[in-house]
Amino acid sequence: MRVLLFGPLQDVAGWRERTLASPPPSLAALKAALRRDDLALGQALDRPGVQTAVDKAIVRGDIPLSADAEVAFLPPMSGG
Amino acid sequence: MRLQSEPFAPGDLLAAFCKGRRDVGAVVSFTGLVRGDDETVQALELEAYAGFTDLEIGRMADAAAERHGLIDVLIVHRVGRLPPGEPIVFVATAAPHRRAAFEAADQLMDYLKSRAPFWKKSHEADGARWIEPRPEDYLDAARWDDAPAPASLKDRR
Numbered sequence: 001m002r003v004l005l006f007g008p009l010q011d012v013a014g015w016r017e018r019t020l021a022s023p024p025p026s027l028a029a030l031k032a033a034l035r036r037d038d039l040a041l042g043q044a045l046d047r048p049g050v051q052t053a054v055d056k057a058i059v060r061g062d063i064p065l066s067a068d069a070e071v072a073f074l075p076p077m078s079g080g
Numbered sequence: 081m082r083l084q085s086e087p088f089a090p091g092d093l094l095a096a097f098c099k100g101r102r103d104v105g106a107v108v109s110f111t112g113l114v115r116g117d118d119e120t121v122q123a124l125e126l127e128a129y130a131g132f133t134d135l136e137i138g139r140m141a142d143a144a145a146e147r148h149g150l151i152d153v154l155i156v157h158r159v160g161r162l163p164p165g166e167p168i169v170f171v172a173t174a175a176p177h178r179r180a181a182f183e184a185a186d187q188l189m190d191y192l193k194s195r196a197p198f199w200k201k202s203h204e205a206d207g208a209r210w211i212e213p214r215p216e217d218y219l220d221a222a223r224w225d226d227a228p229a230p231a232s233l234k235d236r237r
Contacts, residue, residue: 004129007127007199056129056135072132076212078200079193079194079195079217080168
């Protein structure tokens with residue numbers, strides 16, 4: 001599973017992309033794992049306006065994740 | 081639409097866009113440059129999500145083309161670190177008549193400046209900061225929404 005952070009989330013976490021060797025089975029489990037690892041990132045992911053894309057499509061709520069999913073966390077977009 | 085880090089020559093894009101057309105009476109193009117408001121801005125850094133950002137913008141371009149009856153549309157947007165003065169975005173619209181071409185280009189730029197999936201950082205002498213759209217950018221984009229414009233917006237226009 002690949003996890004991607006965009007915009008200010010990268011500054012919070014100190015990384016942009018990470019491959020997880022043991023992929024969590026759901027989006028909620030992934031967020032919980034990221035939060036356990038880095039509380040500041042966990043809090044940043046829960047801020048209003050942060051959207052989640054799984055395999056490049058926006059998703060809402062909790063969904064199951066496949067082991068090879070690409071999960072991207074998208075903070076409020078700035079326009080170009 | 082395409083995302084690219086390399087600079088582009090707006091004139092070349094426009095010439096290629098116009099070439100060989102017989103069914104088009106109007107082409108409107110817009111070129112946006114990186115604005116350095118003052119001496120402190122050293123560069124803008126544009127981040128996109130390849131495969132997502134381009135798809136979203138392409139979808140918006142298709143919707144604008146249908147709404148305004150365009151014959152063609154081209155959007156080129158740069159990503160990466162861009163110094164002031166360089167072109168950052170190019171939009172061209174082609175339509176049978178001018179009104180549709182003007183309005184479609186206007187709508188697409190309002191969308192690109194406020195809602196398009198980019199993240200933008202300003203590199204300044206005393207550090208870098210993430211920037212968000214100005215309130216006017218959201219209002220401009222809302223002009224094209226299907227919902228009736230809010231009263232504050234009508235007053236403004």
